[in-house]
Amino acid sequence: xxxxxxxxxxxxxxxxxxxxxxxxxxxxxxxxxxxxxxxxxxxxxxxxxxxxxxxxxxxxxxxxxxxxxxxxxxxxxxxxxxxxxxxxxxxxxxxxxxxxxxxxxxxxxxxxxxxxxxxxxxxxxxxxxxxxxxxxxxxxxxxxxxxxxxxxxxxxxxxxxxxxxxxxxxxxxxxxxxxxxxxxxxxxxxxxxxxxxxxxxxxxxxxxxxxxxxxxxxxxxxxxxxxxxxxxxxxxxxxxxxxxxxxxxxxxxxxxxxxxxxxxxxxxxxxxxxxxxxxxxxxxx
Numbered sequence: 001x002x003x004x005x006x007x008x009x010x011x012x013x014x015x016x017x018x019x020x021x022x023x024x025x026x027x028x029x030x031x032x033x034x035x036x037x038x039x040x041x042x043x044x045x046x047x048x049x050x051x052x053x054x055x056x057x058x059x060x061x062x063x064x065x066x067x068x069x070x071x072x073x074x075x076x077x078x079x080x081x082x083x084x085x086x087x088x089x090x091x092x093x094x095x096x097x098x099x100x101x102x103x104x105x106x107x108x109x110x111x112x113x114x115x116x117x118x119x120x121x122x123x124x125x126x127x128x129x130x131x132x133x134x135x136x137x138x139x140x141x142x143x144x145x146x147x148x149x150x151x152x153x154x155x156x157x158x159x160x161x162x163x164x165x166x167x168x169x170x171x172x173x174x175x176x177x178x179x180x181x182x183x184x185x186x187x188x189x190x191x192x193x194x195x196x197x198x199x200x201x202x203x204x205x206x207x208x209x210x211x212x213x214x215x216x217x218x219x220x221x222x223x224x225x226x227x228x229x230x231x232x233x234x235x236x237x238x239x240x241x242x243x244x245x246x247x248x249x250x251x252x253x254x255x256x257x258x259x260x261x262x263x264x265x266x267x268x269x270x271x272x273x274x275x276x277x278x279x280x281x282x283x284x285x
Contacts, residue, residue, distance in 0.1 A: 088263040095276050098197060101136070101257045104272045105194050106281035107184075107245040114191030115164045118198040124160060131160030134198035136231075137255035141201060144223070144230040153222035155205040158251070162195040184284065185247050192284075194235065199255045208251075215250035227253055228261040237270040244271055245281045 093102040096109075098116040105111055124131045124138045127145045132138070141157070148154050162170070168190035174183035194200035202210060205219035214220040224234060235254035236246040256264075256272070269275050 086263075088259065090276060095272075095278070101199065101255065102260060102272075102276075103197060103199075104276060104278060105188075105192060105197060106273065107188075107192060107284045108279060108281040110191045111196060116196060117163055118161070121161055121198055124157060124201070127157055129157030129160075129203075131157040131201060132198070133160045133201060133255070136257070137199050137201075140230045140232065140255055140258075141253075144227060144232065147226065147230075148219060148222050151218075151222055153205070153218035155203045155219035155223075158202040158204050158209060159195065160201040161198040162193065164190050164196060167191075167193045167196055184245075185241075186249070188246075189284070194252075194254055200235065201253050202249075202251050203253065204251060210249075210251060212248055212250065215248075220250050223253060224250065228265040229258070231255050231258040231261045233261055233264060233270070233272075235272075240271055242282050243273050243280045245283065 094100040095102050095104045096112070097103060098105075098111045098113075099118065103111075118134050120135045121132045122135050122138050124133055125142050127142055133141060138160075141160075145155065167188065171183060171187050171189055174187045177183075188194070190196075195202075203219065203223070204210070204214065206217040208214045208217055208220075215224065223232070227233065232253040232255050234250055235252050236244050236249040238248040238250075241247055254272075260275075264270070264275060267275075272278070273280055
């Protein structure tokens, strides 16, 4: 040992060991941080979309599936008839023949001939109003009225069958009073009226005659809920003027038969135009 070495202060061995240990920790942390900055992200944090879509993500509905209760379904057409239970052949009756129970009459589909008159008219028994309708429609109206009375929802008939001349007189009167444009919103021109088929009737109750307030009467609520059970539909529903051509008429019932009325009820359909895939009829051509 030289004199210089003897004069230099000695560092305890324990101190040296601790210092080395600390330096090792710092170096290790730096190395880990550097490696982490170069690491590839874990796949589960940002998964790439599967190249092949999962089949259950976009199921194709079965053609035979029945509509689910409470879920609005697309408007049915002739090709979808089998999807409603029970299925229905929508070609079973003519929509053109004025004598057919399924005839569709609107602003673009006049009766042919326009002076058509049914040959089986009869009085609607036991229903106040003195109306006449075709035989099957009259019997169904009598039964509907009887159930309505039992439920405390009785009504009277304002008008049933109207011939071509009477329809012309009524329509001309409305035109003279309100103008053609306004009249066309609620009254059919002669030869274009469902009343002329003998299958339609206007009903009233509680002082509400030919007005939307009928929907809020006991009779209005009853026929809205039960008319289909007797083969009737509310022909001009709310918010369908662009399809039917007429304002909301909760009082106007059209007989189509129990089979079709039941099918429409279960399908959630309200217009004959959509049921049979016919053109909307908002205006005369």
